[in-house]
Amino acid sequence: MSGLKELKNRIGSVKSTQKITKAKQMVAAAKLRRAQEAAEASKPYATRMANVVANLTAGMTEGAGGPKLLAGTGNDQTHLLIVMTAERGLCGGFNANTAKLARQTIQALQGDGKTVKVITVGKKGREALKGEFEDLFVDHVDMSQAKDKFTPFAIGLGKDLSKRYDDGEFDIATLIFSEFKNVLTQTPKTMQMIPATAPEDAETIDLNGAIYIYEPSEPEILEELLPRYLNTQILSAMLENAAGEQAASMTAMDNATRNAGELIDSLTLQYNRARQAQITKELIEIISGAEAL
């Protein structure tokens, strides 16, 4: 009897686990939709901004001064990595993949004899890298209070980066985040932010030989534009990351629910067999008892 009771308990516990994972999956699906919408909605701005930067930089002659954010410090000794992960786990390999890329990047840079500094965004990445690279950490951005409002965090981080850059704390800043390709695939990606580079796929508009009029002057516009471009890049990375986290979480929870279902099936089968065996055994006992009389 004890075997039966035990099996029954196990089935019960797996069933309640399944209920939890199912609920988490549905929550993630709902959040994913919102996160995806937010990411989509911010795309036009980011794309246009990239195009404007591409246009401006295309007009600039190579290395002819320009703001430091664009021209660089002329050095590449100190690298700052911004590692962006989620605040929560239970989303499959999402955080682990980003952390893995970060680890490889750090090791490659260190192998080249560069100095590496790390700013972590999101708790999970910090935890994953803490063991090996804690002495490289310079700052951490806690996103747990962000909910759906990333803009203040993006602007805050952008300002912080500009300040550190002006103080000469680093030469090159690279962002490591998860690119949201679709619900099933999120690939960790590195993107250089400082010195600013226009994305390769930005369209440069053919002006038919016309010359841009700048108001006030070109350097002043760049001066204003580049920090904003930085903020925009951070913001869209945050939004993509958020969407990716929910997608990964949804997939992971979907798998967990399915696994629980399979487990329940096999346990139920086992339970029925054991019950059947017990009944057969009891019948044999009764019949052999009757025959003995």
Place this chain on the structure above:
Amino acid sequence: MADKLHFSLVSPARELFSGEVDHVIAPGTDGEFGVLVNHAPFMTTLKNGVVRVLDGDTVSMRLFVRGGFADVTPAGLTILAEEAVNLASVDAAVVQKDMDALRQTILAEGKDSGKVEALEEEYSYLEDLKAAL
């Protein structure tokens, strides 16, 4: 009026408008400027103010922008606004309420807090917004 100007206004949160219009008047840092179709390439920073969209001679839409950029190319006019709202959807009473609440926060923070500067900026934005209504 064979040709129309392609105008789009985007903020980080969303694309507020995209379409063909006749004439757009925007608040540049160095003064207000109007853009018609086939304008020469032009780029400027914007200050807080109202972007007016004209169809023919009538103003068809008024949008309030909080700083940003305007970029005129042969493809059209693009305004990248830090923040933008359609004035038709703004309620003066709500803005006044936000302003009062913000004033309270500023007073509560006191002079020493580093936040005051940012809050004051927010307040002046709301003031501008209210004035535009």
